[in-house]
Amino acid sequence: MASRLDHWADILVLFVYFAVVLALGLWTMKRPNRGNVQSYFLAGRSMKWFVVGASIFATNIGSEHFMGLAGAAASSGIAMILFEWLAIFLLVLCGWCFVPVYISAGVYTIPEYLKKRFGSKKIRNYFVIMTLTFAIVIKLAANMFAGSLFIQLATGWNMYLSVTVLLVITALYTVLGGLTAVMYTDTLQTVIMMIGSFILAGICYHKIGSWTELKLQYMAAIPSVLQNNTTCGYPSADAFSLYRDPIHGDIPWTGLLAMTTMGSLFYWCGDQVIVQRYLAGSSLQGAKAGAVLASLLKILPMFVMIIPGLISRILFTDEVACVSPEECLRICDNPTGCTNIAYPKLVLELLPTGMKGFLMAVIMSAIMSSLTSIFNSSSTVFTLDLWRQLRPRANQRELLIVGRVFVVFMCVASSLWLPLIKGSQGGQLYNYTNMVLSCLMEPMSSALALSVFWKRTTENGVFYGLLISHAVGVVRLVIEFIYPIPPCGTPETRPAFLYKVHFMNFGAILIFFSGIVIILLSLLTKPRTEEQMENVTYWTRMKFPPSQLTKGDSKVSARCDDDESPENKPDIENHKTIDLDAENPMDAKTKSNVWRDRVLFLLLGTSDKEHNIMEMTFEQKRKFLTENSRWIPWISASAVVTMTTIVFLMGYFR
Secondary structure (H helix, E strand, C coil): CCCCCCCHHHHHHHHHHHHHHHHHHHHHHHCCCCCCHHHHHHHHHCECHHHHHHHHHHHHCCHHHHHHHHHHHHHHCCHHHHHHHCHHHHHHHHHHHHHHHHHHHCCCCHHHHHHHHHCCHHHHHHHHHHHHHHHHHHHHHHHHHHHHHHHHHHHCCCHHHHHHHHHHHHHHHHHHHHHHHHHHHHHHHHHHHHHHHHHHHHHHHHHHCCHHHHHHHHHCCCCCCCCCCCCCCCCCCCCCCCCECCCCCCCEHHHHHHHHCHHHHHHHHCCHHHHHHHHCECCHHHHHHHHHHHHHHCCCHHHHHHHHHHHHHHHCHHHHCCCCHHHHHHHHCCCCCCHHHHHHHHHHHHCCCCHHHHHHHHHHHHHHHHHHHHHHHHHHHHHHHHHHHHCCCCCHHHHHHHHHHHHHHHHHHHHHHHHHHHHHHHHCHHHHHHHHHHHHCHHHHHHHHHHHHCCCCCHHHHHHHHHHHHHHHHHHHHHHHHCCCCCCCCCCCCCHHHHHCCHHHHHHHHHHHHHHHHHHHHHCCCCCCCCCCCCCCHHHCCCCCCECCCCCCCCCCCCCHHHHCHHHCCCHHHHHCCCCCCCCCCCHHHHHHHHHHHHHHHHHCCCCCCCCCCCCCHHHHHHHHCCECCCHHHHHHHHHHHHHHHHHHHHHCC
């Protein structure tokens, strides 16, 4: 069992970290325009490129990456890094192709975009339900499980107590500060994550030496307690290969490539958690530059998560690579396997006093950055896409309150899902996440791509195509939970199609199946007219020529109308002029209303005064989409260099 985090120096480091993050998050409450919907949910569309890029990375790289990727490496090798590396192409695709469409449509959310694209609420509501389902079943539950496991190892607390601590801390500044608080704290946490993970990686490399020595020692890392007459616990022969047998491999290259490219398109180009960062940018070139920065950072998980995971198996073979259910239950309270503790073991065993607290802060950064982003984006979708349909006359105060209350529901719902993760996919967190994605998200990718790039796509084609495809995916997912992977060395009891068709290959099949169904149904139904599709597809988006701007003018900002219209600014002055101790005191009811307004202004940043909820104007869209011609070649060249680097790395580690 790993040593506990109980030295005063480690606790002090953690305390300072939490104090700094909370102070930064609460500091954003001072901005004068936080009391309107666009400021709370889209940060006023004013974020700089480095904040956009850092927030995209921090939002994506959660605790499930530190623990899931390291655990996957300890269990089966390096192949899972393709989920990180191939995402770079999708990040660039989103910045260059999808963001211009979303801005042209003038939307807050992806479901809102689909409403404008197809002209009906049916497909919008469908995407809302699926988006919130993904947030609970995949993102929140996986992050909370990974975070609670780490806290459990470090402190000895049980899972649900650990989850409670996480939720209380992360919800505070998210609820009060909105997306601005989330993105600024994401930027800080990205810096902390990179510094801490590089320090730990350096210590790990020093323990092993060369890449050749790492390979030799990894292949010899076999636990001392094995199942009788089996090879359980032996490293995979192709652990250092990215491309494995398409039929019998534990990570078939066919399904892996399909899931990391087309299958992940919805996550990187249509998921509210990621796209919300782009839409919060001040300009298109800022969104593109942010995509390039996030792409550069996505190269790093191989060196700060995957390789340390390999080393953890070498250093702590009997614990990380345990295969006996009794041993695993004793070590990590999970009879299906303990590879998820690979990264926490490194932190708690290798680092000196003080540094343990700092690396604990790194994991907390990953947890908090992901949770807060998911909270904010999910409440955005629920509030603006569902609640406004139920109450179209709701004012901004009501919408802000509803968005905050929905966060509480998300916390409870995802907590109830935790036990299913614990026993799924042999206890491997990253495999659980990708298994659920392969059954549910792949059809969404086909639907989004066809909606943006094929004008002939119809709403009925997308809606019924998704219904059919998701019905197939849900059946597979339910069977996966009913028949979990049997412990190594025991007879295979699952239905044949479950173990003969790997979930990644199933995801690849589902991608093409859903695309074909949507295309066929669209051809059989009536399309929208050209006028109806203005500004809502890639081919009908708003286009503006690049302009040569001066340095001062190049800071293009697409602020919302709420921020610049005097009638929509918080009524702070009125509050300041009220003197409760004046000679002519107000009656009790008036005083009560004043104090109520002051409290609500502190919490929400808004008064009783009505605020108009407005879309982007034509001028705001023009400013956002007009790029500085001096920077276009540099940003594009950076994107090309980054993608070329990934192609080289994929060839080197083939």
